[in-house]
Amino acid sequence: MGLDIRWPIGLMFTLIGVLLAIDGAVVKSDHAISLGININLVWGMVLLVFGVFMLAGAFKGGKNPPKA
Amino acid sequence: MQPIHLAWIDYTILLAYVGFVIGIGWMLSRYMKTSADFLTSARSIPTWVTGLAFISANLGALELVGMAASGAKYGISTAHFYWVGAIPAMIFLAVFMMPFYYGSKARSVPEYLKMRFDERVRALNSVAFAVMTVFASGISINALAKLLTNLLPWQFNLNFGFIHLDSYDSYLWICSGVVLIYVLKGGLTSAIYTEVLQFFMIVLGFAPVVYLGLKDAGGWHAMNHSLQAVAVNPSALYLKDAGISYASNAWTSAWTPVLAGPAHNPMGVDWFAMIFGLGFVLSFGYWCTNFLVVQRAMAAKNMTAARNTPLVAAVPKMFFPFLVIVPGMIAAALMSMPEKNYRIPPPIVAQANYDQAIAAVKAANPADPAAAVTAVGAALGKKIDDKRIESLIKAEAGGKLTDTEIKQGLYNSIAENDYDSVILSLVKKYCPAGLLGLALTALLASFMSGMAGNVTAFNTVFTYDLYQAYFAPGKSDRHYFLTGKVITVLGIVLSIACAYFAKQYNNAMDIIQLVFGFVNAPLFATFLLGMFWKRATGTGAFIGLFCGIGSSALFHALTIAQGNAPGVKGGYVKVLSTFPSEMAQNFWLAAFAFTVCFTFTLVISLATKSQKTDADLKGLVYSLTPKIVDNNLPVYQRPAVVGIVLLIVCVILNLIFW
Numbered sequence: 001m002g003l004d005i006r007w008p009i010g011l012m013f014t015l016i017g018v019l020l021a022i023d024g025a026v027v028k029s030d031h032a033i034s035l036g037i038n039i040n041l042v043w044g045m046v047l048l049v050f051g052v053f054m055l056a057g058a059f060k061g062g063k064n065p066p067k068a
Numbered sequence: 069m070q071p072i073h074l075a076w077i078d079y080t081i082l083l084a085y086v087g088f089v090i091g092i093g094w095m096l097s098r099y100m101k102t103s104a105d106f107l108t109s110a111r112s113i114p115t116w117v118t119g120l121a122f123i124s125a126n127l128g129a130l131e132l133v134g135m136a137a138s139g140a141k142y143g144i145s146t147a148h149f150y151w152v153g154a155i156p157a158m159i160f161l162a163v164f165m166m167p168f169y170y171g172s173k174a175r176s177v178p179e180y181l182k183m184r185f186d187e188r189v190r191a192l193n194s195v196a197f198a199v200m201t202v203f204a205s206g207i208s209i210n211a212l213a214k215l216l217t218n219l220l221p222w223q224f225n226l227n228f229g230f231i232h233l234d235s236y237d238s239y240l241w242i243c244s245g246v247v248l249i250y251v252l253k254g255g256l257t258s259a260i261y262t263e264v265l266q267f268f269m270i271v272l273g274f275a276p277v278v279y280l281g282l283k284d285a286g287g288w289h290a291m292n293h294s295l296q297a298v299a300v301n302p303s304a305l306y307l308k309d310a311g312i313s314y315a316s317n318a319w320t321s322a323w324t325p326v327l328a329g330p331a332h333n334p335m336g337v338d339w340f341a342m343i344f345g346l347g348f349v350l351s352f353g354y355w356c357t358n359f360l361v362v363q364r365a366m367a368a369k370n371m372t373a374a375r376n377t378p379l380v381a382a383v384p385k386m387f388f389p390f391l392v393i394v395p396g397m398i399a400a401a402l403m404s405m406p407e408k409n410y411r412i413p414p415p416i417v418a419q420a421n422y423d424q425a426i427a428a429v430k431a432a433n434p435a436d437p438a439a440a441v442t443a444v445g446a447a448l449g450k451k452i453d454d455k456r457i458e459s460l461i462k463a464e465a466g467g468k469l470t471d472t473e474i475k476q477g478l479y480n481s482i483a484e485n486d487y488d489s490v491i492l493s494l495v496k497k498y499c500p501a502g503l504l505g506l507a508l509t510a511l512l513a514s515f516m517s518g519m520a521g522n523v524t525a526f527n528t529v530f531t532y533d534l535y536q537a538y539f540a541p542g543k544s545d546r547h548y549f550l551t552g553k554v555i556t557v558l559g560i561v562l563s564i565a566c567a568y569f570a571k572q573y574n575n576a577m578d579i580i581q582l583v584f585g586f587v588n589a590p591l592f593a594t595f596l597l598g599m600f601w602k603r604a605t606g607t608g609a610f611i612g613l614f615c616g617i618g619s620s621a622l623f624h625a626l627t628i629a630q631g632n633a634p635g636v637k638g639g640y641v642k643v644l645s646t647f648p649s650e651m652a653q654n655f656w657l658a659a660f661a662f663t664v665c666f667t668f669t670l671v672i673s674l675a676t677k678s679q680k681t682d683a684d685l686k687g688l689v690y691s692l693t694p695k696i697v698d699n700n701l702p703v704y705q706r707p708a709v710v711g712i713v714l715l716i717v718c719v720i721l722n723l724i725f726w
Contacts, residue, residue, distance in 0.1 A: 002099040003092070005117055005261050009268060012088050016081055016506060023077050023502045033500050035283055040502040043276050050272070 006058035014051030020044030071221040072496055078505025085509045086246055088265070089516075093250030093258040103548040106255035107528040108175050109367035113257070117264055118373065119380025122364040124263035127270065128208050128518025131392055132511060136494075137487030139396020140412055141307060142334045143295060143319025144725050145326060146396070147389040152347040155382055155718045157355035159711040161365075162378040165356055166707075167696055168599055169366060170374040171687050176366075177359040178533040184598045184688045186606035186679060187537070192613055194533035196587050197359060201522040201529075202559060204360075206566020208518030209247075211488075213240035213567065215511070218416065219492070240567055243512075247519045248560045252553060259517070259524040260364060266513040267384075273510030274391055274491075280498040281398035284408070294401035295319040299334075305403050305412070306453070306483045308334065319397065322725040336630075336649025345655025349662040353588035357595050360525040371696070375707040382714050386721060399490045410497065413489040414450065414482035421448050426474045429457075434465035448482060456481035523559040530555045586624070589658035590616020590665035597669050602682070602689045608673030616665025623660050629653045 024041025031038055104110040113121075138146040174180035178197065182190035216239040224238040233241075250258045285291040299318035302308040318325045318334055325333035326342055355361060355378070365377040402410040424447035432440030437458045445452045460477040463469060469477070495507045531552045540547070594613050597604040628639030629650040638653060647653040686692050698706040 003095050003261075005264055008088055008092050008261070009265055012084065012265065013268065013272070015084060019077060019080060020502045020506070029500060031500070034498055034503070035280055037280075039276055039280070040500060043272075043503060043506075047272060050268075 004058050006054045010051050010054030013047045017044050017048030017051050072219050075501035077502045081505035082509050089250050089262045092261050093253035096254030096257050100255055103545050107552050109256045113367045115373040115376050118364050118368045118377040120267045121260040121263040122361050122377050123381035123385050124267040125361050125521040133488050135392040136396040136491035139393035140400045140487055140490050144322050146393045150389050151718055151722050153351040157351040158378040158382045161356045162375050163707050163711045166375045170371050175532050176528050185609045188610040194529050201526040202562040203566050205519045205522035205563035207570045208515050210567035210570040212515035244560050247516050251520050252556050256524045259520040263517050266517045269510040269513050273507045285398050285401045291401040292320045294404045298404050306485050330648040335651050337652045341655035345659040349589045349658040353592035357591045363525055379710045395494050396490050412485040413493050415486045417448055422475050425478050429464055429474050432461045434462055437461045451483040453481045453483045526559040527552050527555040586620040589661040593662050593666035600690045605673045605676045605678045607676040608669045611672050612665045612669030615668045616661045619664040620661040623657045
């Protein structure tokens with residue numbers, strides 16, 4: 001309906017993914033709480049990939065698929 | 069629970085989410101031209117979106133918080149709520165019932181009832197449903213406000229003349245305000261879009277927590293191993309009273325403990341109540357007739373999309389136990405490992421009570437601690453672990469502990485668990501700033517969409533089935549469009565009222581199951597007979613439904629669960645029967661109400677004449693509707709085929725966790 005839902009979803013997760021990844025990469029925090037894994041960096045990248053995947057779908061999608 | 073410290077990144081994520089949902093509402097508002105656009109999305113939404121919204125509308129406050137709570141209390145058996153209590157019903161809805169809902173062009177479930185039966189049945193259903201949705205909405209937003217009050221470090225105390233607002237009030241009104249904005253602007257489509265957004269946030273926000281929790285517990289097998297020890301002695305973790313013991317697989321096996329009988333599983337249910345009460349009556353009653361979820365399927369683009377919607381939803385639904393139930397199991401396993409220094413949070417105790425208890429510990433005589441133990445128990449107002457208090461007293465006598473250390477010791481000695489805090493305690497434990505913001509926002513999102521979903525279902529039923537049907541028929545569509553908006557505001561206000569009401573009670577899951585049992589269990593009997601038996605008449609349906617709801621109330625008034633006092637938990641007229649657990653009571657109540665409604669509807673339908681001709685009922689009843697031909701669809705899109713495949717996968721899951 002007018003707005004393809006993949007736009008806001010893609011944008012939001014790209015944004016959050018970037019935020020988390022930057023925090024993970026740049027901020028020198030203690031990773032003991034997340035069992036030694038730099039979870040912000042790792043998961044931030046995953047979210048970024050997901051967000052971009054959604055945005056790609058929104059770019060290509062354009063029109064809704066024809067009636068079945 | 070101590071307030072959480074949030075960093076700027078957490079607030080950014082939270083505000084980004086709020087900004088996005090309001091933005092979605094804003095952008096959709098230009099497409100809201102008719103009442104159909106606003107209230108029912110005018111059949112325009114793609115299948116994957118309706119599918120995810122379908123499951124997301126159901127995935128509210130209850131699921132995340134309640135399932136983790138149940139995972140700790142009952143182990144993997146909780147998955148029955150999914151594998152027995154959802155999947156079969158969703159498949160049935162998709163394959164057999166959607167053709168009637170979608171094909172009849174009814175705009176709501178009550179409207180279908182009006183077309184199939186008559187106005188009386190519609191009125192009964194719409195009034196009951198309207199009450200139920202605002203109740204559910206209120207519970208959702210109440211849980212959110214409580215959570216934020218306990219969690220965020222800000223304390224509000226505002227005074228406007230004689231009106232006093234504390235933190236709870238502020239969070240309640242602010243969150244309700246956000247929901248009001250995006251639902252008022254974008255209607256059902258707004259709610260659907262934000263539900264899909266919420267779905268991804270929950271999956272992506274909690275998957276890391278589950279991963280980290282499992283890693284900490286030593287892995288899946290190590291967790292199960294710990295849970296075997298827990299099952300043999302659950303009172304050590306305050307899961308049950310002392311003296312109760314189960315077979316070692318009680319927390320890790322879904323079917324064996326249930327098949328063994330109510331005394332052998334922590335839920336206290338027998339297999340018949342599980343399969344008939346939960347698996348058939350409650351499950352089908354909810355998934356097949358609750359307009360909250362059915363509305364999302366009705367918003368689909370065409371008949372095939374509508375039928376595939378519940379099937380699309382069934383796929384993530386089947387695997388959700390690993391996301392929402394496993395955290396509870398992890399919590400129980402961790403609590404049983406002393407080196408992990410973790411316990412399921414106890415109920416909240418006021419600082420003043422802690423101070424009293426600390427004083428009692430300090431004043432205790434280490435040679436004769438019994439009096440002090442009693443004093444501590446009285447001060448805290450909760451059940452306590454005597455041995456821990458005694459060792460705390462000894463430690464205090466041996467070398468003076470700080471007040472904080474004594475408080476920590478007291479915290480660890482409260483022999484009661486607040487299960488609803490489990491998921492949050494795990495989030496606090498494993499999430500650094502950043503991921504914390506994501507997980508908390510996911511939680512916030514699910515509560516808020518619980519309100520949004522219910523309000524959009526409420527405003528449709530109120531506008532079309534109550535207002536248009538009985539108060540102001542025959543007006544222009546513009547009139548109903550504006551009415552829909554007014555009712556949206558009304559829905560939010562009523563939800564807030566219900567939130568204040570719900571503030572009194574503790575485990576939301578049990579209450580909701582009870583309410584659903586009262587209203588839903590008899591309802592499915594009505595639909596079953598209505599859709600598959602053309603002889604069912606309006607009078608039969610009305611009386612059957614009425615008696616079904618009445619019998620629920622009666623059943624509740626005459627039975628109680630072991631360990632509960634008569635009152636809100638039942639048995640307030642007279643206790644004729646006692647059940648091993650509340651869950652068992654709920655399941656049997658549902659079974660009873662269904663049977664009463666079914667019987668009355670059947671008997672009275674046979675005794676009355678139908679007001680509808682066969683032509684009237686075409687498209688509304690199985691025997692009078694041309695069968696849908698799916699041969700032109702590719703095999704993987706045929707609902708019947710997909711349904712069977714999903715059932716097989718579901719059975720396999722059940723076998724794996726037998």
